Amino acid sequence: MELCFHLTVGPVGLTDGPVGAAMTPMALQRSSGPIPVQFASAVFPRRVCNDAPNSSESKVPVNPENESLLENLSLMGVDVKMARQRQPGVLRKVFTNEQGVAEFLQGKGASLKVIASIISRYPRAITRSIDHLEQRWTLWRSIFKTDDEIVSILARSPESFFRTSDNENLVKNIHFLISLGLNNKDLHRLLTTAPRTFSNSLELNMQMVDLLEDICAELGGQNPKQFVKSVISRNLYILIRSTKRVKTNISILRGSLKLKDSELLALIEGHGADILDLSNEYLKKNLTNLQQKLASLGCKNTDMKKLIINYPMILYIGSDTLNSKLDCLLKGGITVQQILEKPKVLDYSTQNITERLEELHRLNYDFQKNGINILDSSRKRFSAKLEKLVRFAASEL
Template identity: 60%
Template sequence: MCVTSCPPRACSSKHAPPPENESLLENLSILGVDLASARRRQPGVLRRHLTNEQGLAHFLQSKGADQETVASIISRFPRSITRSCEHLEERWRLWRNVFRSDAEVLGVLSRSPESFFRSSDNKNLEENICFLMTLGITARDLHRLVTTAPRTFSNSVELNRSMVEFLKSVCVSFGGKDPERFARTVISRNLYVFIRSTGRIRANVELLSGSLRLSHAEALALFQSHGAQILDVSHESLKRNLESLRTKLRSLGCGEDELKRMILNYSLVLFVSSERLNQKLDCLMDGGIHVQQVVQKPKVLDFSIDCIRQRLHDLHGLGYDFQKSGIAVLDSSRKRFLAKLERLSSAENEDARSPS
């Protein structure tokens, strides 16, 4: 451990922060740490008298990290140097229960130091892992939770359990017969639910089911599919985007049935901001697409307006008939779209060579 003393310093104000630990700064500089980045992220750490930067560096190197990786981790999450060697060993053991190898753990650590170092409560981490495993959460989803939403494991087990119980109650309220499976499915499709409040999730469930007048079967199907992914969105944003979509579709001659069908087909259109959504719909309408086609294939609204515009231009140039052939080609992958263009171009050239 690095124990250093700071020289006496006159304070110009009783509210002035204590000086940085010069010995610590020197140690971090030798390790290659970006001190400017560390100051910006967690400045208080650099004033500490008791730290473990050397122990952390040795520990990470023993797991396969090079010096550059060690420096990067400390630069991005300086509080990592406050963890004892015993704590690091125990936390690594717990993570290895989820990951297949030390290299895999180190890879996540390198990308997101916060996921490993944010919480110092190893017991809570272990209890959360055990709790989630008893729910039947797969190893793959547990892996994704640790890497994507690590704050889940900073929550108390009681808080995470309350979210699971809430999700079960949602299933029961819609007449579902397997609430545990419902909860697992929602968690698998939306890894952020544990770091949101049950109040937000409840408000979004009520908004979508009530505003769209969903039957119980429709609600269960929606929330166990793509609808799960919008449950953690800010309630005000979801409400605003839903109302904007309703207004836009109404201006295009659509009613509540079309609004409902579009969201049941692909609720992620509600992630798109009101302004961008209107621009994309206008672009498609100007390109000769019928609004009912978008209602049936709303995933096309995922693409940028520049991409939509370019695809319309390319297809029009080859005489593509959207009313006859549909719009599925517009929401295909880039590779498939280019292959489609090549086939259309070849067919057009053959027609041009054929004798009249």
């Protein structure tokens, strides 16, 4: 069931006007009430300020770590050592809101273990006010169906929610992505898979979209907006990559494959969108290896070009792994031409391919006569086909 995105969300409202006006200034609040029972042992008096030292006293180090905060975090199950490595400045703050953040997340269904993990990996979370958290949660809930979905993302990627205190930027990003033709289902996938997209500055996201539109126009595309939507829908990480990486990958593909503009456009807009996500060096290395390997098997550059157009994910497979899979198939009696025609067989691990070949060889399966479609099937379907072959072989005896 697809969610319907409403342009008015709670107190912060997804309106065209300034959001800041609808938000109260962020102010850290030290709870005066008791921490919930689970955290009761973690309550320590917090030193808010110190009396000025006498001139005769030794000089106190500037901004020492807040000892009561460290004790509180330890009793909450937070990995203080990890927190210190991630964001050491947080542990020197006098005012923090670990109690309020914990209570807030518990109220949304997060377990104590998840809360401790979130703070361990992203300590800055305890500097956020309850007002800010409520506003941000409301915005996320305009996209997700349940609080549990948000909690699961925070457990995996706490920085996606706590990284910025700029809720107005989040609203702007949501508006911007909707303006590209993305719907609630698309936004849900983006937040689930690449949540940092929404904590990027609006300007950064706009730079990537501008680049994609320029690429579309340069390659002769007639609908830049649709091109951008297609690329983002197929490559959910594209907006958190650098424009330099994307531009360089386009140049590498064009130079290595000698593609026509229309071919390159179709590749990027289609199943090849993920190629833009690869690091430049990884892409170059895999292209070079593929070219050399195919050449050693008697293939031409046109074969490589056709292979990548039909199965662009081959460029995601590391050089050693790809060579191992190809060698395994060739040793098992599969021809290179059969691999070129059915490249999806390379989706499976070398071990999986080896086991299937061994089972089929025991039944004297003829790949030249029957083809290799049987190798490109789920475990369940392969087992069912194998069972039929066994029954057929038995009936021939």
